[in-house]
Amino acid sequence: MFLQDLSLRADHLNLLKQTPFWLIIDSIISRTLDADKCIKSDTVFKKLVAAYNPETDCFTIAGKNVKLTANHVKLIFGISCGTEPFAAKLKTREQVAFAKRCNIQQRLTTKAISDMLKELAQENKTSIEHVQDVARLVCMFLIVKLFFPTFGITVSWKHVDAMEDLTKMKSYNWAAEIHNELVESIKKSQHSPKDVKGCQLLLPYWLCEHTNILEQELSEHQVPRLLKWNISTLEHALQAIPNIVKARKIKDISQPNQHFQAPQAQNPPQANELEVSKALLHISQNQSQIQRFISDQDSGSTLVPNTYLPTNAEVFPHLMLSPLPAYIHPDQDEPQPNLEFLCSSAVQRVTEPLVEQLQEVNRQQEVIIDTLKEQNKTNEVKMAELLQKIDFLYKERRNQQGKDKEALLLAIQNIKESHMAISEEKLQMEFEFIEAAAKQEQQLTDARMALIEEKKISLGLKETAGKLAQELENARMEKMQMELEFIEAAAKQEQQLTDAQMALIEDKKISLAEKKAAEKKEHQLQTEKTQLEEEKMVFLEEVEALQQHKQEIERNNAELERENKELKKELLETKQRSKGSPKLEPFSNETEEQNIEQQVHSVTQSAQVKPYSTQDTLEFVHTITQATKKKPTPPSKYRRIKEKTSQGTRKLNVDPMYIYPLLDNRAAEEMKMQTDGPTDRKQLKKLNNQMQVLKLLPQPTLQLIKEMWANASPNNVAYTGAKGFVMVEDIQEILRDGELGTETINAYAELLVEEYDNFPNFSLIESQPKRSYVFSGDLMRLAITKYICSEIRISRLENFSSTARMCPTPKQQPNSLDCGPIVCYIIQHYINNDVDGIAQSLTKHHVKKIRADIIHKILSQKSRSWTLEMHKSEEEARRLHSKLNCRDNKVKLNEP
Numbered sequence: 001m002f003l004q005d006l007s008l009r010a011d012h013l014n015l016l017k018q019t020p021f022w023l024i025i026d027s028i029i030s031r032t033l034d035a036d037k038c039i040k041s042d043t044v045f046k047k048l049v050a051a052y053n054p055e056t057d058c059f060t061i062a063g064k065n066v067k068l069t070a071n072h073v074k075l076i077f078g079i080s081c082g083t084e085p086f087a088a089k090l091k092t093r094e095q096v097a098f099a100k101r102c103n104i105q106q107r108l109t110t111k112a113i114s115d116m117l118k119e120l121a122q123e124n125k126t127s128i129e130h131v132q133d134v135a136r137l138v139c140m141f142l143i144v145k146l147f148f149p150t151f152g153i154t155v156s157w158k159h160v161d162a163m164e165d166l167t168k169m170k171s172y173n174w175a176a177e178i179h180n181e182l183v184e185s186i187k188k189s190q191h192s193p194k195d196v197k198g199c200q201l202l203l204p205y206w207l208c209e210h211t212n213i214l215e216q217e218l219s220e221h222q223v224p225r226l227l228k229w230n231i232s233t234l235e236h237a238l239q240a241i242p243n244i245v246k247a248r249k250i251k252d253i254s255q256p257n258q259h260f261q262a263p264q265a266q267n268p269p270q271a272n273e274l275e276v277s278k279a280l281l282h283i284s285q286n287q288s289q290i291q292r293f294i295s296d297q298d299s300g301s302t303l304v305p306n307t308y309l310p311t312n313a314e315v316f317p318h319l320m321l322s323p324l325p326a327y328i329h330p331d332q333d334e335p336q337p338n339l340e341f342l343c344s345s346a347v348q349r350v351t352e353p354l355v356e357q358l359q360e361v362n363r364q365q366e367v368i369i370d371t372l373k374e375q376n377k378t379n380e381v382k383m384a385e386l387l388q389k390i391d392f393l394y395k396e397r398r399n400q401q402g403k404d405k406e407a408l409l410l411a412i413q414n415i416k417e418s419h420m421a422i423s424e425e426k427l428q429m430e431f432e433f434i435e436a437a438a439k440q441e442q443q444l445t446d447a448r449m450a451l452i453e454e455k456k457i458s459l460g461l462k463e464t465a466g467k468l469a470q471e472l473e474n475a476r477m478e479k480m481q482m483e484l485e486f487i488e489a490a491a492k493q494e495q496q497l498t499d500a501q502m503a504l505i506e507d508k509k510i511s512l513a514e515k516k517a518a519e520k521k522e523h524q525l526q527t528e529k530t531q532l533e534e535e536k537m538v539f540l541e542e543v544e545a546l547q548q549h550k551q552e553i554e555r556n557n558a559e560l561e562r563e564n565k566e567l568k569k570e571l572l573e574t575k576q577r578s579k580g581s582p583k584l585e586p587f588s589n590e591t592e593e594q595n596i597e598q599q600v601h602s603v604t605q606s607a608q609v610k611p612y613s614t615q616d617t618l619e620f621v622h623t624i625t626q627a628t629k630k631k632p633t634p635p636s637k638y639r640r641i642k643e644k645t646s647q648g649t650r651k652l653n654v655d656p657m658y659i660y661p662l663l664d665n666r667a668a669e670e671m672k673m674q675t676d677g678p679t680d681r682k683q684l685k686k687l688n689n690q691m692q693v694l695k696l697l698p699q700p701t702l703q704l705i706k707e708m709w710a711n712a713s714p715n716n717v718a719y720t721g722a723k724g725f726v727m728v729e730d731i732q733e734i735l736r737d738g739e740l741g742t743e744t745i746n747a748y749a750e751l752l753v754e755e756y757d758n759f760p761n762f763s764l765i766e767s768q769p770k771r772s773y774v775f776s777g778d779l780m781r782l783a784i785t786k787y788i789c790s791e792i793r794i795s796r797l798e799n800f801s802s803t804a805r806m807c808p809t810p811k812q813q814p815n816s817l818d819c820g821p822i823v824c825y826i827i828q829h830y831i832n833n834d835v836d837g838i839a840q841s842l843t844k845h846h847v848k849k850i851r852a853d854i855i856h857k858i859l860s861q862k863s864r865s866w867t868l869e870m871h872k873s874e875e876e877a878r879r880l881h882s883k884l885n886c887r888d889n890k891v892k893l894n895e896p
Contacts, residue, residue, distance in 0.1 A: 003029060003138065006029075006138075011126065011131050012134050012135060015131055016138060018166055018167070020080050021077075023078030023224050024226075032227060037230040038201065038231065038232070039232040040201050040204060041204070041234060041235035045203060048203045048204075052186050052187075052190060068179065068202075068203075071175070072202075072206055072209070073175040077175075081175055082170060082171035083171075084171045085172075085176070093157060095157070098160050098163070099157070102133070110144050110153040110155075117141065120133060120137065136160075136163045136166070139169075140160065156836060178199050182200070184198075204229075205226045205229055205231060208228075216228040216229060382483070382487075386486070386487060541692075544688075544690055684709055684728070685732060693737070693852050694735060697852050700860075701856045701860060718865065719858045719861065719864055721864070724747070726744055726747050728866070734855055741820075745820060745824060748827070749824075821850040825842065
């Protein structure tokens, strides 16, 4: 493994001990964890994924529902963590202090972590920041390779940010995060196990902990629990079980969760203690008793009956019975003599004892034995308590290694063997003693006549009994002395092992509880204060918006009033001018001509009837012509237009942006009649300095916005892109939280592609899941198609599908929030190849920052964005063009 080859110093290891992953890191560094035994089988993993039931959130194994919990993760990997959940909001590279400090430009990959770790570990720097970075990188390497492996090779910025404060790192609930990541991925990809993300190595070890398929190789108390199992042989063991859901070779699991749960005590152990899970000892005031969870033979539990320590005091009921046949102290080399055996031999040598005296001696011996038994019972209770304390001390130190642990184990083993031998020999001694007593009674009945010898023997027997009682008393005193010495040694060792640790843990519990309560209260107060401030800001914004809307309505009403007055005034002036000009009867010229023709006709007819003289004809013609001259000639329309044009009073309402073609007389007149009157030109809304988007803009962009509002109109071009234009009116909509048009999104995507100089990466490996991508606008569609086609040509894949444009696209409801900023946010992450960095939700402030970024990028492009100088030159060009256009129209109108 990579971590085994690192040259970590003592200060590095001391910091790693403060992290929640120290137990598994220590197993890797000390080479206790064998990499060959951790090889995962895909076949076993597929069977386990298929056994998952989303409805019950459990795995169906051997017909039983077994649930995977976060506590299982703690035990299997030895994770010591707290209960604080991770923030739902994802982090970006700019928000992570480690990325800024180490100058990480792109994603934090596995290769980058290993390279940085090698470089920092080889350096001899002893600064606190340097040592902490080494500890952080070790944890990052473990996360990306074991706990949160994905299809990529990068680590999430959220987890990197959680490691910034090593003292707070242990308070996060890492086990729940690992558990949720795996279970949620199984729910999504249950029908495709190869697509499951997360800690896949957890499931095989979890199966071994709940079944008896494999034999454990180490003690059941081993933490991390994965050290007990060799999962490389699990596939071979499961070959005979094609369906793990209905298998009958797996042990019955009636209460699967009890194997990982300790009894509820008054002061349960905190998750951030040194040990992950312990077999808890509960010693009451009235009776010492061990309460543990030990499964029977058919439960398939992680915890099995202890093989080297008593489970309770009743295991050795004859532990302290005296006399001791051969009690071997750990410090002694030679066993003590078997006093009872010697006594029995002395009694057997008596041939003619006195009946009454021997019976009295027997009664005295029975009284002595009963007294010793009562003392032994008391000593048994003390020894049971001592064994409980030894058991507790061992469990407290089961993760420590060294000579102290080996000496303690050896002493416990010697005590156990000695007590077992004592118990067996004591039973044998009692049996022999009963037989000897019966034999003695028979011998005493037959030897009543030998009084002198009996007296001598009785005197010797009394002396022997006195010596025996004295020796028994001495043995009892020596035994009690040894017990006291042993108890003192155990108490001293217990004091050395537990005083500092338990005091630290208790102090830490109290301080952590008080600190958490204070932090929780402070967090609640801060949250309430923040909510009140946000509500206040929202209320003020709404009030301000209503006031602005009211002012805008009043301005519009005033503008309409003014325009209405001007129209009325102009209409009145027009009527007055029309009254001052001579009224012409319709078709007056035609009527006069008809009259003249009729008169001429009548003259010609009369001339035919009655011929006139030449003089009469001339006089008549002269009379007619004089009468016609007296009537005014109607003015010419063209002459009137020329006069108004020369005087400058003619109204020309011509659009300067439109190039009019050469028109004939009637079309020009119709155009003049249609365009006669004022035009309704749109104006930009007043720029409000309290706009949130406006406050987020950089100072140069803000100055440019003010110049634009002072000089430009809504139909001016703000940005010229490769596929279209962004108008000033579009910029106004972005500032006022309006809708983002397709041209705006296309322009933003074009600028992002230029900025990152990169197209989005899409994996075409067939093993990856099929994905669909939705983009707005033709620019992104063309870019993606170009990239995918180039990848297909390189890899020469046959199975592929090109992108397609979907029309019509889905539409939003009229009152819904505009999705334009969200689309731009997603496009930015795809172009930057940061798909994992896309947040699940965005705040209003984040959306306003996206709008500000869009405006900044659009207006900060040289030669393509709006500037005051460019606007003035364009306005001058429009004026010249308008003059030329008007002159051409005048020339056309003057043509006959």
